[in-house]
Amino acid sequence: MAETVSRPLKRPLSRLSYGLGQGTRVAWYLGHYLALRRMVGPLAAPGEAPVKIKGARPGWQGLLRAMRELFDQDWRNIDEGLYLPPDDFPSNPATALERSLEFFSDARLVDERRMKRAHSEVMTEELREKYPRYYLQNFHYQSDGWLSRDSARRYDTQVEVLFAGTADAMRRQALVPLAHALKGKDQRKQSLLDLACGNGGFIAAIKANYPRLNVTGLDLSPAYLEEARDRMRSRRDVSFIEANAESVPLPDESQDIITCVYLFHELPPKIRKHVAHEMARLLKPGGTAIILDALQAGDRPDFDGLLEFFPIGFHEPYFGSYLKTDMGALFGHEGLRLESETTALLSKVMVFGKPA
Numbered sequence: 001m002a003e004t005v006s007r008p009l010k011r012p013l014s015r016l017s018y019g020l021g022q023g024t025r026v027a028w029y030l031g032h033y034l035a036l037r038r039m040v041g042p043l044a045a046p047g048e049a050p051v052k053i054k055g056a057r058p059g060w061q062g063l064l065r066a067m068r069e070l071f072d073q074d075w076r077n078i079d080e081g082l083y084l085p086p087d088d089f090p091s092n093p094a095t096a097l098e099r100s101l102e103f104f105s106d107a108r109l110v111d112e113r114r115m116k117r118a119h120s121e122v123m124t125e126e127l128r129e130k131y132p133r134y135y136l137q138n139f140h141y142q143s144d145g146w147l148s149r150d151s152a153r154r155y156d157t158q159v160e161v162l163f164a165g166t167a168d169a170m171r172r173q174a175l176v177p178l179a180h181a182l183k184g185k186d187q188r189k190q191s192l193l194d195l196a197c198g199n200g201g202f203i204a205a206i207k208a209n210y211p212r213l214n215v216t217g218l219d220l221s222p223a224y225l226e227e228a229r230d231r232m233r234s235r236r237d238v239s240f241i242e243a244n245a246e247s248v249p250l251p252d253e254s255q256d257i258i259t260c261v262y263l264f265h266e267l268p269p270k271i272r273k274h275v276a277h278e279m280a281r282l283l284k285p286g287g288t289a290i291i292l293d294a295l296q297a298g299d300r301p302d303f304d305g306l307l308e309f310f311p312i313g314f315h316e317p318y319f320g321s322y323l324k325t326d327m328g329a330l331f332g333h334e335g336l337r338l339e340s341e342t343t344a345l346l347s348k349v350m351v352f353g354k355p356a
């Protein structure tokens with residue numbers, strides 16, 4: 001008998017325990033953020049003109065209100081059985097403390113790099129023969145770019161500090177269209193490709209909810225893939241490919257679902273078109289592409305100033321062009337139809353379908 005999937009099995013969880021868990025998470029990472037702000041230098045590097053932000057910004061009250069909206073939606077999704085609740089935080093206090101110390105130890109190096117606007121330390125002649133030029137940058141001024149295990153281990157903490165403990169909740173919103181795409185289907189017969197899987201954080205969430213789903217993670221960084229493999233060592237039906245999202249070594253129409261988390265804002269405009277083409281090529285007729293990425297200009301007008309600030313405070317050279325990219329038109333040109341678009345704090349989930 002075929003095994004169908006309508007929704008993940010629910011674990012007992014009360015609204016109170018959920019709130020306590022997420023509140024602890026936010027307090028932990030928000031504390032890191034506030035401590036970091038006291039450590040780092042000014043927004044403008046020495047010799048630079050003061051930075052002027054034109055767009056509206058929500059202020060702390062607006063941000064906290066938007067965070068509550070995200071967690072309210074997250075709880076409703078869990079309560080409706082669309083995905084499992086997150087693990088309690090911190091699941092391992094010793095590990096959390098170790099990652100915290102690593103984060104702060106590296107933070108001063110990151111800020112020194114930021115003040116010098118140094119973002120090409122990984123662009124060696126040797127690596128340029130192997131990787132695209134746009135990839136060989138210290139995005140966010142992070143140490144080692146995408147090319148070391150230390151970077152892969154620090155990544156989760158860095159992202160959660162940046163988003164004050166809300167990054168996982170934002171990522172979980174991409175599990176909602178995944179639940180709809182798998183509803184009534186035998187997960188053992190479905191294939192999912194996670195493009196730019198990084199250190200495997202989103203794959204871990206997918207496999208926690210759909211343990212028998214066939215999942216392939218693709219990334220260009222061998223170091224991040226090593227971290228992902230270690231993370232998923234106990235899971236079956238997971239494989240990894242070291243390759244570029246512009247040229248995926250998989251057959252045409254081989255994937256039922258493709259997910260892609262926080263990739264498109266780090267791609268040059270020309271490369272975005274190549275990746276969209278690959279996603280359309282790989283999807284089966286009737287397949288679904290789920291993209292989670294940053295908000296774009298106008299998605300939440302009161303947040304436009306924050307989006308404008310992001311590429312200034314961090315090294316994000318292609319973020320400005322991403323803000324203006326018509327994602328519906330980009331994928332529509334490749335034959336994929338925009339089916340839904342949902343905001344989640346500073347992120348949004350876009351769902352595209354390939355006509356059957």
